[in-house]
Amino acid sequence: MSSIIMPESGIHETAIIHPNAVIGKDVKVGPYAVIDEDTVIGDGCVIGAHVTIHKYTTVGKNNRFFPGCSIGAVPQDLKFVGEQTRTIIGDGGTFRECCTVNRACGEGNETRIGNNILMMAYTHVAHNCIVGNNVIMSNVATLAGHVIVEDRAVIGGLAAVHQFCKIGRNAMVGGMARASQDIPPFMIVAGDPAFVSGLNSVGLARAGMPQEERSELxxxxxxxxxxxxxxxxxxxxxxxxxxxxxxxxxxxxxxRTVERGIIRTRKG
Known part of the structure; x- marks a missing residue:
């Protein structure tokens, strides 16, 4: 079998899996992938070549990790001193090439990602982030530590989100935007610094929101x-x-729960 081809079933002979890792049913593991200790991989996952699943990571069912992903590595935070924290991944996610997710800082804390997420190539989720369901992060989008992203938000390519910010449900963040305050649900933001350009009307209609609710928004x-x-x-x-x-x-x-203030419309 060629070492650059995913196995049709099972685990490639060059993959390294710690003896206490828990591997579910019908999991495929590609060449030179590494699955560390104290990890759980759910049924039906596909782990591509050169992917690393670091310790204290739990992955749900039917996730797909493309080559070069690093999931659950220690946080890029000088406050981290080796405490036991976790990374929790939901079901049905797609993690494209070289995306990175860091585990949390602070004993017992978690970095948590929901179901059916799409993280495109080179995206980054930092420590202590909470990312909801059906979120899309386009190429090279980056979340700093402690960011909260609600369900069905879309974050454009090369966008950067400041630590402790919140992105509301069904919000859309334009490519290359720099967000340093909270983004309310259902809004579109763009620019550097980011500004609100309008209501995400097209996205809300596509999501099936009734017309009367869109009118109230x-x-x-x-x-x-x-x-x-x-x-x-x-x-x-x-x-x-x-x-x-x-x-x-x-x-x-x-x-009512905003702490950093909200992104406003462009002045002038």
């Missing part, structure tokens, strides 16, 4: 970004003027 956008009101007054106005629906309630919950 358009009203919320105008209150939040066109009224000139401070954030807390904008939230109060939305509570008083908008019809209650799940997306509106989610948006207001997000805004």
């Amino acid at each position: 358009k009203k919320a956008f105008r209150i939040l970004y066109r009224s000139g009101l401070p954030l807390q007054e904008a939230i109060a106005t939305m509570e008083a003027e908008l019809n209650s629906c799940e997306p509106i309630e989610h948006l207001m919950r997000f805004l």
